[in-house]
Amino acid sequence: MADWNNQSPIYLQLAEHLSQALLDGQPQEGQAMPSVRLLAAEYGLNPLTVNRALQAMVEGGLLESRRGLGMFVLPQASERLRAADRARFLSQEWPLLRAKLQRLGISASDLDWHAKESA
Template structure:
């Protein structure tokens, strides 16, 4: 995790989002351990309590579990839960704005044409 933060949301939420992205991208799989709070805090140069707060959010969402003396681990089914939640979030929060922009710019035909299969040469 690189220590680049934006000012639009708290750092603990940004850490949570990075872990979520790692799960969705398959970098962290079911049963994998999360990096320790201390390591993340050192690498990102943030207070360990900030990292702990992010991890507690993930635990409250049942995406990770704490194993006493071992750390935090990705729960079985975490990726599926995230996919469902992120898809719903995209459809309700981001897609309406994207769709409106596409319509406003008259890009529907161009975008649909770009995704249509191209005819083969010599056929």
């Protein structure tokens, strides 16, 4: 079950969570999304909230609704998500991170891109 916050509506938070799962290949492009009922049970949410999240993903060009069959991941969905996340990172997060690195005196040579995360 996900942790919900008060920063944005829960349906948008769920749509973001499901979008991140798409980036991880779950489910893969062309495959069906889990049913509204299954997602509602998994996340402890009202089916209407889940349906609204899936509809937001349809409007975002990530899913398509197939009458009587459910929601399916569109081709290129992960590519669109990655491009949008990259653009958002570069325009919003990177400037803040770069400023913090500069304040702390951390240079590119101090960063190890291949370091494994500690568990």
